[in-house]
Amino acid sequence: MVARGSLVVARGHRSFPSLVRKSKQTQTYPLKREMNKEMIKNVIKLLTMVILIGSMVIWIMMPTSTYKKIWLKSMRAKLGESIYFGRPGVNLLVYMFPMILLAFLGSIYLHLKKQTTVNQLNSGVERKKRNKFGALKKPMLVKGLGIVTVTEVMFLTMFLALLLWSLANYFYFTFATITPQSIPTDGDNLWQARLNAIAVRLGLTGNICLGFLFYPVARGSSLLAAVGLTSESSIKYHIWLGNLVMTLLTSHGLCFCLYWISTNQVSQMLEWDRTGISHLAGEIALVAGLVMWTTTFPAIRRRYFEVFFYTHYLYMVFMLFFVFHVGISYALISFPGFYIFIVDRFLRFLQSRNNVKLVSARVLPCETVELNFSKNPMLMYSPTSILFVNIPSISKLQWHPFTITSSSKLEPKTLSVMIKCQGKWSTKLYHMLSSSDQIDHLAVSVEGPYGPASTDYLRHDTLVMVSGGSGITPFISIIRDLLYMSSTNTCKIPKMTLICAFKTSSDLSMLNLILPISTEIPSFVDIQIKAFVTREKESTCNMNIIKTLDFKPYVSDQPISPILGSNSWLWLATILSSSFMIFIIIIAIITRYHIYAIDQSSKKYTAAYKSLIYLLAISISVVSTSTVAMLCNKKNYYKEKDENDDAFSPLMIETSPDQLLSEVTNIHYGERPNLEKLLVGLNGSSIGVLVCGPRKMREEVANICSFGSAENLQFESISFTW
Template sequence: MGLGEMSKDVTMKVIKLLTLAIIGEAMVIWIMMPTSTYKKIWLTSMRAKLGKTPTFGKPGVNLLVYMFPLILLAFLGSIYLHLKKQTVDQFHSGLLKKKRDKFGALRKPMFVKGPLGIVTVTEVMFLTMFMTLLLWSLTNYFYYTFVTITPHSAPVHGDNIWEARLNSIAVRLGLAGNICLAFLFYPVARGSPLLAAVGLTSESSIKYHIWLGHLAMTLFTCHGLCYVIYWISTNQVYQMVEWDRTGISNIAGEIALVAGLVMWATTFPAIRRRFFEVFYYTHHLYIVFMLFFVFHVGISHSLISLPGFYIFITDRFLRFLQSRNNVKLVSARVLPCDTVELSFSKNPLLMYSPTSILFVNIPSISKLQWHPFTITSSSKLEPEKLSVMIKGQGKWSTKLYQMLSSPDKIDRLTVSIEGPYGPSSTDFLRHDSLVMVSGGSGITPFISIIRDLIYSSSTTTCKIPKVTLICAFKKSSDLSMLDLILPISGENISSYLDIQIKAFVTRETESTHNKKNVIKPLCFKPHVSDQPISPILGPNSWLCLATILSSSFMIFVIIIGIITRYHIYPIEHGLSKFTSAYKSAIYLLAISFSVAATSSIAVLCNKKKYYTKNDQAVEGLSPLMTESSPQQLLSQSTSIHYGERPNLNQLLVGLKGSSVGVLVCGPRKMRQEVAKICSFPSPENLQFESISFSW
């Protein structure tokens, strides 16, 4: 190991220690926050030292205690991912394998069915910790309510004891809801360094967003209902339309709650799956919800919940900037199973991991709809091409298939994209063998894995795992999806991998297999303004993101410091009080400006330096990417079974090898069946991983 590699390794270890320290500090704060010790001693002491300064005032305490540590954590995560991306050491990877094997049991499914879906042992541990924190907070809040409000204490504003307690409980329910809100936006920041640093993607962690959303809206709804009952019982209905200039604004809270309820109503599977567009469009009410939430509670208390939202809007604005460009669509393949493969020109320096996804928008079908699709290509094997497979299952994808399969020739298709998004790295080479189980279009992420392994087999001396692909299709025409596995012409797939493909056609017999099984290739003439797919922040995207997060936060703090010192403080120091909504608006505008300015400058600098330099290198596709004959490539490796379903128990139980990676992507029942076979306490050698895009 060279000096450079040693210094990177030391730096990464230091970042890990700092990360653990920050997480430990945050956990202590969250645990102590509902206690009287925190409120009467810790918070009082911090406000005495920081809250009376003319530069930041009262919000400065929460800015330092809650917001700064999380932004610092995201910054450290970005630096760690940048160093990790640069560090390549086979010996170190061998040591890492042994470590991972020790914790293999924690990644096994613990629960397979139920409202939470497939949940691993690790997820159960963290879910238990979070629910313990929530129950701890509620218990402390309610205990404080019943201890301080008793028949012997003076009634508040002449209320009965139950009314006074109801008023106090309503406040405490809102405080508990803020705990869920504080973590709500982390899982949906697609390019978040916090997710990538722990090996998560937004697609795999979207269920955490769903869980937190249900909990938050349950608590906020109870919070609102308690206040409505309290106001009615105490003849204070007029309070519902009050907007307090310096305190809590009731009407702002009601607007936020209504926006949240509309979003919540469309998230349930019966509505979301049947009316996805309604769900998608109403979910943009999160802007209304967060805006009026801040107006409702004031900026000081909002800073507890804003760190996750800050990281989310940074990611969202970068996605917005990327989506403004049209990308270069060069070819397509129309399969006989209502499926198309779109191939885009890609900058060779854009690297992504297998199982990554790409969000696609085609204005000629819908200007507003964005749909995620799994990438089937490998950035290593196909450096100048990026491909996605789209199955015609909904209105949008069906219309695309009809456009491309119609006799009328299409010369150009305007396409915008966001992404790609995926794991920061994958290590399938750590397994002795890989078993991939797919149903229908669930085969797409496995195509990218197989192509990546093909590249590894020709460039590394490491042993490539044996691959078994078990795929179930409804019709024999769906077998044409197997034609996308190998992009290289003239070679048999078995010359690259030790692979077996076991295909099952469940609803047809062999006699219908050869019906119109022809792939239709299409070529497009991109417009001169169309660009190859390139990383929005350049090749060193994590380092650039760290710069954006740190610089935008510093600019935000400087702006707030100046405004507070020379505008807010002189007013509050006098006899009059500063309007709460006005102060909140200043903070939100400062955040928006700092994020937009730093992100735009970073994107423009990378575009000037990166796009211009590499544009000529991506004009043509690699000569390796020619059309090939699937029958010749796959015949020796494929067995097809008609009229039956795969017996997964028979195929998976008893697999040999010290480490067997079992991956599944397909219908829920198939994922549950595979998860049950690999669940705790199944043999230690089975390492389960579910790839799901049907949340």
């Protein structure tokens, strides 16, 4: 009996360590996965740096004679004679492939980053790393550019240096090679020959700017998100590049017109060369570009937004005839950004085809409307994200961006936007909702949400948000998101202070939107609201008078869902890689068995037809892969799952939203906020200062937080003005 008992004990002692080892292995697996993810992310960063450095070397060397006579000649000798791609194959490999690969790597990186835990994002090492580069994000005020950071000034200087370097090389080559001895006696005069060469060089430099023009307007681009940019924050880059493109290309066209007039070759303006440069196509592209450029000036854009919006669709005419003008081989140099934009644009088109489920609306006395949509719980977005909204009953073509005020974590089934009357479109919407109680349904389509891939507000000890008027909207989403995090007790929440300036007391009703009415809020959150009413000495409006409308959605209306599902970055990487491979295969087959066969004969293949084939191949590859990706995800994001509902439990606290707001809000009438007094001297090693409002307010806060001022103030401007 003793022996049996001891045997049982011995077995027990042998089995217990095995359970411990199994438990350790179970705990080790997530750690190994995280380590593998970090290793893959580091490899992606290394590859990205190598590709970027290589691309920079190519752009720098492109205007030099070394590139033309040695590098390009060698590449054309090896690739340019290919029976599958011909001369366009060189630019496909050198310019287009690296940028598509970068976008692919960026998507993979963001997919891995999305799975990183909150604790890792807010570790001490990560905070030190971000604070180390905090000086590069310090704001600077530059006349003509507005508020820019030190990093933006550095990159802008580098880009302008590239343009000046290109122009200097091109012009030096022009004046060094075109001399009185090099011109035939029966040819052009010296100044005419040089004018002709200068016109060509201006066009070549303009093409450099065109190569970067479309990257900032690809809203869902992985390249923007990977470097921490959003579509709204990068619009200014598109504006800068657009002005440079049109300045250089307009100078290019005017120089050629002057040259043709001086040499009595006005008929050249109507020439469409069968295999070379098409002058007529270039003039059509330039006219389309000038129409777009004219309507972008603030005086026209802000007063006649519809004109600006509709004329900007001429970008399709501009790019089509630009390709016809220079030929597809040279156009591929500037095509990578346009290719990424086309992928993004078609995905937006697919999402906008369906009407979304609008469940309710709140009409405030300050001519402001809050729209509440049904949302799929799997749709996650960061604070300060925007949603593009289209209401066909107001305008079938107009799309307007609005800041999302809800939190995808705090409100898993609802997405809200706030719309302030500031134009014809929003005014029509306000009057439609405020003047009638009988609206049962309102057809709405959306694109988005679009926003930062991640936010790092938790790295601050204190978060100060400064707003003017409707600029309060992005801060509502930030506050709601931090309120949810505070309830989970997973990380330390920074102390929050909201400084908001309003013109009238009726605007104070916007404060009622800070906290959602459907979810109770924790009472232990450290938040203060300092509201300033600038044009009134006392309250003249009951800000609690809010009209609520409930809608009855149609069966066909769908909740707002991610077009590519919860793994959207992984699907985007699949679309980019597969569409580019399909495009390459189509071009290789057509070139080998059709274009190459004709070029080998005495009859050369028409340049316009070749360009059209390339454009059709790109369109087919993008449309097919994007559609397949959308259909694969359709069954997942068009239905709400029970497990998602269980994952989000409401916050059960005694304090109601109205009670909490009244306790933390201080209202000051008849005065403006003294921002310098409110910001300077705040205690804390890292104080995040966010501002959204009129330009003068943003510039005032930027001056307070500028380089050389208080080191603990970390500035960020949120602007939604086009």
